[in-house]
Amino acid sequence: MAGKGTTYEWQNGAVAWFDRRLPIFSMMRTELVDYPTPRNLNYWWNFGSLAGIIRVIKIGTGVMLAMHYTPHADHAFDSVERIMRDVNYGWLLRYMHMNGASMFFVVVYIHMFRGLYYGSYKSPREVLWGLGVIILLLMMATAFMGYVLPWGQMSFWGATVITNLFSAIPLVGESIVQWLWGGFTVDNPTLNRFFSLHYLLPFLIFGVVFLHLWALHISKSNNPLGIDIKGPQDTLPFTPYFTIKDLFGLGVFLIIYLFFVFFAPNFFGEPDNYIKANPLVTPPHIVPEWYFLPFYAILRAITFDIWFLSAKLLGVIAMFAAVLILFFLPWLDRSPVRSGRFRPLFKPFFWLFAANCILLGVVGAKPPEGNWIWIGQLATAYYFAYFLIILPLLSIIERPLPLPSSISTAVTAMGIGVPARGVAE
Amino acid sequence: MTRLRTIARGMAATLAVILLANPALAAGGVEAPRQQWGFNGIFGTFDRGALQRGWQVYREVCASCHSLEFIAFRNLEGIGLTPEQVAAIAGEFEVQAGPNDEGEMYMRRAIPPDRLPKPFPNAAAARVANNGALPPDLSLIVEARPFGMESFYKPTGADYVYALLTGYHEPPEGFVLGAGMYYNEYFPGHQIAMPPILNDGGVTYVDGTEATQSQQARDVVTFLTWAAEPNLEERRQMGVGVTLFLIVLTAFLYATKRKIWADAH
Ligand code: HEM
Numbered sequence: 001m002a003g004k005g006t007t008y009e010w011q012n013g014a015v016a017w018f019d020r021r022l023p024i025f026s027m028m029r030t031e032l033v034d035y036p037t038p039r040n041l042n043y044w045w046n047f048g049s050l051a052g053i054i055r056v057i058k059i060g061t062g063v064m065l066a067m068h069y070t071p072h073a074d075h076a077f078d079s080v081e082r083i084m085r086d087v088n089y090g091w092l093l094r095y096m097h098m099n100g101a102s103m104f105f106v107v108v109y110i111h112m113f114r115g116l117y118y119g120s121y122k123s124p125r126e127v128l129w130g131l132g133v134i135i136l137l138l139m140m141a142t143a144f145m146g147y148v149l150p151w152g153q154m155s156f157w158g159a160t161v162i163t164n165l166f167s168a169i170p171l172v173g174e175s176i177v178q179w180l181w182g183g184f185t186v187d188n189p190t191l192n193r194f195f196s197l198h199y200l201l202p203f204l205i206f207g208v209v210f211l212h213l214w215a216l217h218i219s220k221s222n223n224p225l226g227i228d229i230k231g232p233q234d235t236l237p238f239t240p241y242f243t244i245k246d247l248f249g250l251g252v253f254l255i256i257y258l259f260f261v262f263f264a265p266n267f268f269g270e271p272d273n274y275i276k277a278n279p280l281v282t283p284p285h286i287v288p289e290w291y292f293l294p295f296y297a298i299l300r301a302i303t304f305d306i307w308f309l310s311a312k313l314l315g316v317i318a319m320f321a322a323v324l325i326l327f328f329l330p331w332l333d334r335s336p337v338r339s340g341r342f343r344p345l346f347k348p349f350f351w352l353f354a355a356n357c358i359l360l361g362v363v364g365a366k367p368p369e370g371n372w373i374w375i376g377q378l379a380t381a382y383y384f385a386y387f388l389i390i391l392p393l394l395s396i397i398e399r400p401l402p403l404p405s406s407i408s409t410a411v412t413a414m415g416i417g418v419p420a421r422g423v424a425e
Numbered sequence: 426m427t428r429l430r431t432i433a434r435g436m437a438a439t440l441a442v443i444l445l446a447n448p449a450l451a452a453g454g455v456e457a458p459r460q461q462w463g464f465n466g467i468f469g470t471f472d473r474g475a476l477q478r479g480w481q482v483y484r485e486v487c488a489s490c491h492s493l494e495f496i497a498f499r500n501l502e503g504i505g506l507t508p509e510q511v512a513a514i515a516g517e518f519e520v521q522a523g524p525n526d527e528g529e530m531y532m533r534r535a536i537p538p539d540r541l542p543k544p545f546p547n548a549a550a551a552r553v554a555n556n557g558a559l560p561p562d563l564s565l566i567v568e569a570r571p572f573g574m575e576s577f578y579k580p581t582g583a584d585y586v587y588a589l590l591t592g593y594h595e596p597p598e599g600f601v602l603g604a605g606m607y608y609n610e611y612f613p614g615h616q617i618a619m620p621p622i623l624n625d626g627g628v629t630y631v632d633g634t635e636a637t638q639s640q641q642a643r644d645v646v647t648f649l650t651w652a653a654e655p656n657l658e659e660r661r662q663m664g665v666g667v668t669l670f671l672i673v674l675t676a677f678l679y680a681t682k683r684k685i686w687a688d689a690h
Pocket residue numbers: 044045046047048049051052053055108111112115118120121125128129131132133134135136205209212213216220221222223326
C-alpha cells in the first residue's frame with residue numbers, strides 16, 4: 001500500500017478531483033484490482049482475507065454488544081442474559097461474536113500452517129510473518145479478556161488461573177499480579193480494565209493488519225511452488241480472479257460458521273460459564289477455551305524445578321516461548337527452498353508437527369495426571385525440537401527436489417491441467 | 426493425489442486421537458441416558474402442551490425452593506399462553522414494590538413485566554430452609570450442565586436433569602449417606618440435598634394428562650429447556666433460511682468463479 005503508486009485517469013469528475021488531492025481511489029485500484037497475484041494460489045490462500053472479514057464481523061457485533069453490556073461484577077452476567085433474551089436479535093449478536101472468536105482462531109491457525117508449509121515466512125517475508133505473530137499475540141490477549149466479560153464461573157476462574165501465572169516471576173510476581181487485578185483477587189476492577197482493553201485491542205490489531213498487508217504488497221504473495229514471480233505471465237490481476245475466489249471461499253466459510261451460530265452455538269463453549277461467577281466455589285475442571293489448549297498443555301508440561309527456577313516459572317516461560325519462537329523461525333529454517341512440496345524430508349516432520357499441535361490440544365483438555373503427563377512432555381519436546389533442531393538440521397542435510405523454472409511454465413501452456421508438482425517430480 | 430492422501434491420513438489420525446481420548450472425558454460420573462426430545466435436532470420445536478404442563482410442575486413443585494430469575498410473566502406468552510392468560514397468572518402473585526411516598530416498601534399484585542418472584546429473599550435464607558444446601562436458580566440449568574442444550578452425540582443438560590429427577594433410589598450397601606441427604610444415581614458424588622419431589626399423581630394436570638413421575642419430569646425439563654433459551658425455535662428457524670440462502674449464493678459464486686477463471690489456465 002505504498003503511497004506513491006500509479007495514478008489513474010478517472011472518468012467520474014468528482015472522483016478525479018478527489019483523487020488528485022488524496023489518491024485513495026488510485027491506491028485502492030492498485031492494491032485491490034491490479035495487484036499482480038501469483039496465478040497458482042490454491043485455496044489455502046483464502047484464509048487471510050477470511051481472517052480480515054471475521055475481524056470486521058467481530059468488531060461490528062462487539063460494538064453493538066457493548067451498547068447493552070454492563071461491565072460490573074454484580075451485573076455483567078445478568079446483562080449478558082438480557083442481551084440473550086430481551087435485546088432484539090441480541091442472541092444473534094452474541095452467538096455470532098462468541099463463535100466468531102473460535103472461527104477466527106480456526107482460520108488464523110490454518111493461515112499460519114499454510115505459511116509454515118509453503119515457507120511463506122522466509123526472505124523476503126520475515127517482517128510480514130513477524131507482524132503476523134504480533135497479531136496472534138494481540139488476538140490471544142483479546143480473546144482471553146473477552147472470555148472474562150460474561151463473568152461466568154469459567155470466566156472468573158480462567159482469569160484467576162491465568163493472571164496468577166505472573167506470580168511465578170521471582171521477587172516482583174505477587175506485586176505484578178495485584179497490579180493486574182487492581183486488588184487482591186480477580187474482582188470488579190479486573191473486569192473493568194479487561195473490558196476497556198478488550199474494546200481497545202481489536203483496533204490495534206486492525207492497525208497491525210494494515211501493516212501486515214502493506215508488507216504483503218511490497219514482497220507480494222508467496223505461492224504453492226514457493227518460487228518468485230518472474231514476470232507478468234506468472235500473475236493475474238487480483239480483481240476479478242482472486243476477488244471472486246475469495247468471495248466463493250467466504251460463502252463456504254459462512255455456511256460453516258453460521259451452522260454453529262444457529263444450530264450449536266455453545267458447541268465451543270463451557271457449560272460452567274452459564275453459572276454466575278462465584279469466588280467461593282471452584283469448578284472441578286478449569287479449562288481454557290479450546291484455542292489455548294496446546295499452549296496450556298505446554299504450560300503444564302514442566303513439572304520439575306531446574307536449579308533455582310520453579311516448575312511454575314519454567315512452565316510460564318515455555319508457554320510464552322512457544323509463541324515467541326515463531327519470530328525467529330525465518331532464521332531457524334535456513335533451507336533456500338520455500339515450498340514444502342520440494343522438500344521430501346521436511347514434509348513428514350511438518351505433518352508430524354501439525355498432528356503434534358492437535359495432540360497438545362487434547363492433552364491441554366485433560367486433567368494433568370497419569371499418562372497425560374508424559375504424553376504432554378513428549379509433545380512439548382517435539383514442538384520445540386521442530387523449530388530448534390529439526391528445521392536447522394534439515395536446512396543442512398536435505399536435498400530438495402529441482403524447482404520448476406517459473407510459475408507459468410509449471411501451471412500453464414504445455415500443461416493445461418497438469419499440476420505443478422507433475423513438472424517437479 | 427499423494428498430497429490429498431497425506432492430508433486424509435493426517436485427519437484420520439487426528440480423529441483417532443480425539444476419539445481415543447474421549448472415554449476419559451466421560452469417566453467423571455454416571456452418564457445420563459439420552460432421551461428422545463421433540464426439541465432436539467435442527468428442526469426440533471417445543472411441544473406447547475408439554476411446556477404448559479411443565480410450567481404447572483415448576484410452579485406447584487419446584488418454585489417453593491428454586492427461583493427462575495430470568496423469566497418474567499410476559500415471557501410465558503412463549504409457552505403458548507395468551508396475553509390475557511398471562512395477565513391472569515401474574516395477578517395470582519405478589520411482588521415487592523416501593524418505596525412509596527412514606528418511604529415504605531409494600532407488596533402489590535404482579536403484572537406481566539415483573540420477573541417471577543423468588544422463593545427466598547437471599548441465599549442464606551435458602552440454605553437455612555434446605556439443610557445447608559443452596560437450590561440453584563433454574564433459568565439456565567439445562568445450559569449449565571455438561572453438553573448444554575445441543576450436542577451431536579452426547580447426553581445434554583436436558584437428559585441430565587431428567588435423569589436427576591427420576592434417578593433417586595436406596596443407596597447401595599456400604600454407602601454412607603449424610604444426614605438429610607438422598608441417594609441419586611446421576612448427581613456427581615451421588616449425595617444430593619434435594620429430596621425426591623416428583624411422585625406419581627403429585628400434580629393434577631389441568632389438561633387431563635396422566636401425571637406419572639416420568640411425565641412430570643419430561644414436562645418440567647421441556648419447560649426448563651425453553652426457559653434457558655426462549656428464542657431457541659426462532660434461532661433454528663432463521664438458521665434454516667439463512668443456510669439455504671447461503672448454499673444457493675455460494676453455488677452462484679462458484680459458477681461465477683468457474684466462468685471468470687475459464688480463460689486463465
Ligand atoms: C487478524 C489476523 C490476520 C489477518 C486479517 C491476516 C490477513 C492476511 C491477508 C489478507 C493475507 C493475504 C492473503 C493470504 O495470503 O492468505 C495475509 C498473508 C500472510 N499472513 Fe496474515 N493475517 C492475519 C494473521 C496472521 C498471522 C497470525 C500470521 C503468522 C504468524 C500471518 C502470516 C501471514 C503470511 C506469512 C502471509 C503471506 C502469505 C503468502 O503470501 O504466502 N498472518 N494475511
